[in-house]
Amino acid sequence: NFIPPEQKAKIRCYEFLSQTSRSFDAVIRELDDDIRDAVCIFYLVLRGLDTIEDDMSIPIMKKEPLLRNFHEIIYKKGWTFNESGPDEKDRQLLVEFSIIIEEFLNLEKKFQNVIVEITNKMGNGMADYAKNASHQEYGILTNEDYDLYCHYVAGLVGNGLSCIFSASGLEKSELAKITEISNSMGLFLQKTNIIRDYSEDLSDNRRFWPKEIWSEYVDDLADLKKPGYEIKAINCLSTMVLNALQHIPDCLTYLNKLQNESIFRFCAIPQVMAIATLTLLFKNHNVYNSIVKIRKGETIKLILKCTNIYEIANVFRYYTRVIIKKNDPKDPNFMKISMACGKVEQWC
Numbered sequence: 001n002f003i004p005p006e007q008k009a010k011i012r013c014y015e016f017l018s019q020t021s022r023s024f025d026a027v028i029r030e031l032d033d034d035i036r037d038a039v040c041i042f043y044l045v046l047r048g049l050d051t052i053e054d055d056m057s058i059p060i061m062k063k064e065p066l067l068r069n070f071h072e073i074i075y076k077k078g079w080t081f082n083e084s085g086p087d088e089k090d091r092q093l094l095v096e097f098s099i100i101i102e103e104f105l106n107l108e109k110k111f112q113n114v115i116v117e118i119t120n121k122m123g124n125g126m127a128d129y130a131k132n133a134s135h136q137e138y139g140i141l142t143n144e145d146y147d148l149y150c151h152y153v154a155g156l157v158g159n160g161l162s163c164i165f166s167a168s169g170l171e172k173s174e175l176a177k178i179t180e181i182s183n184s185m186g187l188f189l190q191k192t193n194i195i196r197d198y199s200e201d202l203s204d205n206r207r208f209w210p211k212e213i214w215s216e217y218v219d220d221l222a223d224l225k226k227p228g229y230e231i232k233a234i235n236c237l238s239t240m241v242l243n244a245l246q247h248i249p250d251c252l253t254y255l256n257k258l259q260n261e262s263i264f265r266f267c268a269i270p271q272v273m274a275i276a277t278l279t280l281l282f283k284n285h286n287v288y289n290s291i292v293k294i295r296k297g298e299t300i301k302l303i304l305k306c307t308n309i310y311e312i313a314n315v316f317r318y319y320t321r322v323i324i325k326k327n328d329p330k331d332p333n334f335m336k337i338s339m340a341c342g343k344v345e346q347w348c
C-alpha cells in the first residue's frame with residue numbers, strides 16, 4: 001500500500017500521540033480538522049520539552065540551553081536528540097524528533113507562532129526552575145513558587161490552546177485574552193497530578209509539594225510516608241487538595257465559554273478525570289505509597305458525560321458532595337474545604 005512520503009511524517013506523529021497517552025489521543029483525534037494537527041504537534045513539542053526537563057541523566061549545563069533554545073530547535077530540519085537516559089519513557093520521540101519538526105513546519109504560520117511563543121516561555125521557565133532546584137536544597141518553597149512552577153509547565157498550555165482555538169476562528173478571540181482562567185485550567189490538572197504522583201516523584205527525588213504547606217506538619221516531605229505520621233499526612237494531603245479545589249470555579253467558567261463541541265470535549269475530559277482523581281485522593285493514605293488511579297469503568301462513564309456544561313456541572317457537583325461526605329471536622333481545613341466545595345455548588 002503506497003503511502004505518499006508527505007503523509008508518512010503525519011502518520012508517525014499520530015502514532016507517537018497514541019504511544020504517549022492512551023485516552024487523550026482519542027480526544028485529540030476528535031478535534032475539528034483545522035485545529036487537530038496544530039494541537040497534535042503542540043502536544044508532541046511539549047512532550048519533547050517535558051522529556052528533556054524530566055531527564056535527570058542530562059547534566060544541568062547541557063539541559064539548560066536545550067530548554068531555553070527549544071523554541072528555535074523546532075525550526076531546525078533534521079534535528080534529533082539521542083542522549084536521553086535509557087529508561088526515559090518518551091526517548092524515541094526525541095530520537096525521531098525531526099519528524100515532529102517536519103510537521104510543525106507544515107502548520108499554518110498563525111499556529112506555529114503560538115507554539116513557538118509558549119515553548120519559549122515554558123522552556124525558559126523550566127530552565128529557571130531546574131537551575132535554582134539544582135543548587136538550592138529545595139525547589140518549591142512558597143505557594144507562590146508552586147503556582148509559578150505549575151504556570152510554566154501547565155498554565156501556559158492553557159494559554160497556548162486558547163490562542164490556537166481563537167486563531168482558528170472556531171472560538172471567540174476573547175478566549176486568547178482571558179489568560180487567568182486559561183491558566184487555572186492547567187493548574188487544576190497539574191496540581192492534581194502532583195498530589196497523585198507524590199510517591200513516584202519522591203523516589204525519583206523530585207519534590208513539587210510546596211514547603212509552605214508540608215512544613216506545617218513535618219520537618220521533611222519524606223516524613224509524610226513514615227509510620228506514626230498518618231494523621232499529619234492526611235491533614236497535609238487535605239491542604240494540597242484544598243489548594244487544587246480553588247481553581248474549579250475558573251475551570252467551569254472557561255468551559256462555559258466554549259462554543260465548539262469538539263473543543264469542549266477536548267477540554268472537559270481531562271477536567272472531569274482530574275476532579276474524579278482529586279476526590280479519590282482526598283483522605284486516601286495510599287497516595288503516600290502508590291499511584292492512586294480512578295478505575296477504567298469510571299473513566300469511560302465520565303468521558304460519556306462530557307457533551308455540555310450541564311453534564312459537567314453535574315459531574316463536579318457529584319464529586320464535591322463526595323468530598324464533603326469524606327470531610328472530617330477534626331481536620332484543620334474542614335471549614336475551608338466545605339466552603340471551596342460550596343463555591344462549586346453555587347457556580348452550578
Ligand SMILES: CC(C)(C)CN1C(=O)[C@@H](CC(=O)N[C@@H](CC(=O)O)C(=O)O)O[C@H](c2cccc3ccccc23)c2cc(Cl)ccc21
Nearest residue numbers: 021022023024043153154157158185186189190266267270
Ligand atoms: C501538564 C499538562 C496537564 C498540561 C499535561 N496535559 C494533560 O494532562 C492532558 C491530558 C493527558 O495528557 N492525559 C493523560 C494522562 C496524564 O498524563 O495524566 C492521558 O493519558 O489521558 O490534557 C491537557 C489539556 C487538555 C485540554 C485542555 C487543557 C487546558 C489547559 C491545560 C491543559 C489542557 C494537555 C494539553 C496539551 Cl496540548 C498538552 C499536555 C496536556
